[in-house]
Structures are given as structure tokens and as C-alpha cells.
Amino acid sequence: MEFRDLKKQYQKHKERFDCAVIKTMEEGVFIGGDAVEKLERRLEDYVGVKHCITCANGTEAMTMVMMAWDIGEGDAVFVPDFTFFSTAEIVAFRGATPIFVDVDPNTFNMDPIKLEACIQSVLNAKRWTPKVVIPVDLFGLPAAHNEIGRIADRHNLRILEDAAQGFGGCIGDKKAGSFGHVATTSFFPAKPLGAYGDGGAIFTDDDVLANQIRSIKVHGKGINKYDNIQIGVNSRLDTLQAAILNVKLDLFIDRELADVNHIKALYDDRLKEVVVTPYIPEEYISSYAQYTVKLKSKEQRERLKLYLGALGIPSMVYYIKPLHKQEAFKMLQTDEESCAVTTDLCDQVLSLPMHPYLTEAEVDEICKAVKTFLIAEAVTA
Known part of the structure; x- marks a missing residue:
């Protein structure tokens, strides 16, 4: 995959x-x-x-x-x-x-x-x-x-x-x-x-x-x-x-934008009870460069990422650290409290496979793995 x-x-x-x-x-x-x-x-x-x-x-x-x-x-x-x-x-x-500038915790x-x-x-x-x-x-x-x-x-x-x-x-x-x-x-x-x-x-x-x-x-x-x-x-x-x-522009207009939004709906339907799924405000449409969910903590995120990887399911963290914590910008001495939402997101987010050619069977496989892991963690917590 x-x-x-x-x-x-x-x-x-x-x-x-x-x-x-x-x-x-x-x-x-x-x-x-x-x-x-x-x-x-x-x-x-x-x-x-x-x-x-x-x-x-x-x-x-x-x-x-x-x-x-x-x-x-x-x-x-x-x-x-x-x-x-x-x-x-x-x-x-x-x-x-x-x-x-800090970001909205939902969008x-x-x-x-x-x-x-x-x-x-x-x-x-x-x-x-x-x-x-x-x-x-x-x-x-x-x-x-x-x-x-x-x-x-x-x-x-x-x-x-x-x-x-x-x-x-x-x-x-x-x-x-x-x-x-x-x-x-x-x-x-x-x-x-x-x-x-x-x-x-x-x-x-x-x-x-x-x-x-x-x-x-x-x-x-x-x-x-x-x-x-x-x-x-x-x-x-x-x-x-x-x-x-x-x-590619022909393909994007003809089907790909609609397809990623369909895949997003499949993900949401299967994952909404176990993770925080992407929030889309009314009248907004996303082109889903990523499908990114929120976990409870960095530790849980990292455990899930390893679990998915062992099953051959790729996932990515966008982004591992806030811009204000990058070495190149340390001289600016940004106040930590002013960017608290970003700091939390960097510990919680995980992006799952997303592209127009993802099949429903692949979405099912990914979601089953995510749910199996999180339900098992909840039982043992």
C-alpha cells in the first residue's frame, strides 16, 4: 500500500x-x-x-x-x-x-x-x-x-x-x-x-x-x-x-477531486467513533492533500504509527514540530503559550493514506487496523 x-x-x-x-x-x-x-x-x-x-x-x-x-x-x-x-x-x-500565529484547533x-x-x-x-x-x-x-x-x-x-x-x-x-x-x-x-x-x-x-x-x-x-x-x-x-x-488537470477536474472527497466520507464513517476526524466548516470544500486525524497523545500516536507500519500501512506525521521551535528560528524566542494549539497538534496528528485511487477495500483495511488498535488500548487502559 x-x-x-x-x-x-x-x-x-x-x-x-x-x-x-x-x-x-x-x-x-x-x-x-x-x-x-x-x-x-x-x-x-x-x-x-x-x-x-x-x-x-x-x-x-x-x-x-x-x-x-x-x-x-x-x-x-x-x-x-x-x-x-x-x-x-x-x-x-x-x-x-x-x-x-497559532492555529484553530479544529481546522x-x-x-x-x-x-x-x-x-x-x-x-x-x-x-x-x-x-x-x-x-x-x-x-x-x-x-x-x-x-x-x-x-x-x-x-x-x-x-x-x-x-x-x-x-x-x-x-x-x-x-x-x-x-x-x-x-x-x-x-x-x-x-x-x-x-x-x-x-x-x-x-x-x-x-x-x-x-x-x-x-x-x-x-x-x-x-x-x-x-x-x-x-x-x-x-x-x-x-x-x-x-x-x-x-492531470483534466483528471483532477473530471474525477479526482470528487474521488478524494468520497474517500474522506468513507474514512469519516468508519473512524468518527475512535479518533477526531477532519473538520470541514459549512460551505468549505477540501481537496485533501492529507487525511489527518487527532489522537489523544504523542505516545498513543507513535504506538499506532508503529502498529500500522507493521501491517504494511503507511502513515505520516505532518508536522513533527511547530515552526517556532525550528532551530532556524530560535532567535525569535516565540512565547510558548501563544502557540499552544500548534504544540498540541504536533503531538496528536497522524495522516493516513489518501489519494484518488485508494479503493474502498483499502480504506476498510486501514480503518479496521486503526479501530482494532485503539479498541484494544482502551480495554487495557
Whole structure:
């Protein structure tokens, strides 16, 4: 059993993937070209924004936004404490300071109430200037964008939506990638829409920002790549990856998003009595980059993980420690109490296999193992 089975997808749709790759090889265009342009237009239509700019990966997508906004030393950028390292890394990379915001214990996403408190704390300290909020659509579930947007407007802050895990999720009829002033996503293979390698994209309705990022991504180009008007980077999505993503986008829209939500319902029905299953607020849809449950303690979580592994059932811990406890950020000396929910989650969460090609029989096998272990523990407790 695979945690996220990419091989099944290829095997089931082998002819379509092979045709896309061979066509690209035969045409001999490996940078840019029709496949990249087609993908960007299709993503604009799907997400519902004016501009999609593809790039090398999700981390560089966020970095280029920070560059375009000239975020740097003395600036404060608010990020959730419970997420992957890159969300805060791109802030520090620019010389700015990440301010860690605790998360909601139910959604695992940035808590708007805690965000307001963090902004007030920074304003009162007068050490940094608040500039940007980066809500993360964790595990496929969009953040509380409406509430966060109102807070950001009140304090004149820009919003960068980190939709690396959230592609396909939505609030009402508004899709992940369309919130805030700009959004980014990742096409890392294990993401909801994943390539056969690295890739990323930036989404925005801001014409000026879009043009600036298109310049930054190609060495700060002006009228062409040999006319350099600013310092930039080299961050392009390869044509082969675009060709593959065009096939994968068809599959994602046609069936995969619906399939992972069906699998989530199967999991919930079987596990809701023994663990805390993912909470989805009303009018929200998740794209389930992960299916993550909560256990009672770190010790119970680790015992269950070992038990599942012995049965050949993979599971993962996302994330083993809060961002504020990472060695790279120890100099910030974040108050432990201010991020207590994140600290607890890092001891309680466990992600189970989740992908569109998981069968009901496999879900039954996983759930039976989880329930057998937890019921046995309850009897002996």
C-alpha cells in the first residue's frame, strides 16, 4: 500500500501521459511553448483569476511575490505556526521577520483571533512594521480567508495565500488560489495537482504585480531576457511538466477531486467513533492533500504509527514540530503559550493514506487496523 499512490494514476491513464510526453519530445520545445501557455490559461479559468504565472516550484513562487513587494529587513510577515517550513523560510530569506500565529484547533488553519492579537503585539512593540499575512490552505482546506481579509484590510496589510496544499479547495463558489492580493501553489508530485517533478504557479488579478513577477522569473527581464531592468531569478516550469499537468488537470477536474472527497466520507464513517476526524466548516470544500486525524497523545500516536507500519500501512506525521521551535528560528524566542494549539497538534496528528485511487477495500483495511488498535488500548487502559 502506498501513502499517496502516483503509480496507480500513471498505470490507469498511461496512454494519455505517454502521448503528452512523446508529443513534447517530438516538437523539441522544452522551455516555454504551447503546453505552458495552455496550462496557464486553463489554470486562470479554473481558479477564476486574470493571471496565472507558472514557475519552478511553490517556494520560489512565494519568494518572487516577496521580491515584487520589496519585503525585507524591518518588516513583519504573519504566518501560521503549524505548516511546512517554506512558508516562513521565504520571509526570512528576504531578511524580514516571520511572526508565528497559532492555529484553530479544529481546522488546523490560521486562527483569525490569534492573528489580530499578533498584529497588535507587533504594533505595540514597535520593533517591526507589519506588512503581509500568509494564510496557508493546510491539508487541502482553505484558510478562514473572509475573516483574515477583514483583519488585513483593517491594518492595511497585503495577503499572500499559500495554496500549495489547497488547489481545488473552495469556500462557496470561490476557489483556493483566488483569495488575497495574490496566491501561490505547488505542483510537487504529492500535491492535489502534482507534476512528475517540481513546479509552481502564482495567481493574481493585479496587472502590475503580474507583469513584475513575469520579469522577476526571467532574470528581471525587460522587453526580452537580454534587457534586464531589475534583479530577478531563473524560475520556469519545464514544458514536459506542463504537458503532464495538462493531462492531470483534466483528471483532477473530471474525477479526482470528487474521488478524494468520497474517500474522506468513507474514512469519516468508519473512524468518527475512535479518533477526531477532519473538520470541514459549512460551505468549505477540501481537496485533501492529507487525511489527518487527532489522537489523544504523542505516545498513543507513535504506538499506532508503529502498529500500522507493521501491517504494511503507511502513515505520516505532518508536522513533527511547530515552526517556532525550528532551530532556524530560535532567535525569535516565540512565547510558548501563544502557540499552544500548534504544540498540541504536533503531538496528536497522524495522516493516513489518501489519494484518488485508494479503493474502498483499502480504506476498510486501514480503518479496521486503526479501530482494532485503539479498541484494544482502551480495554487495557
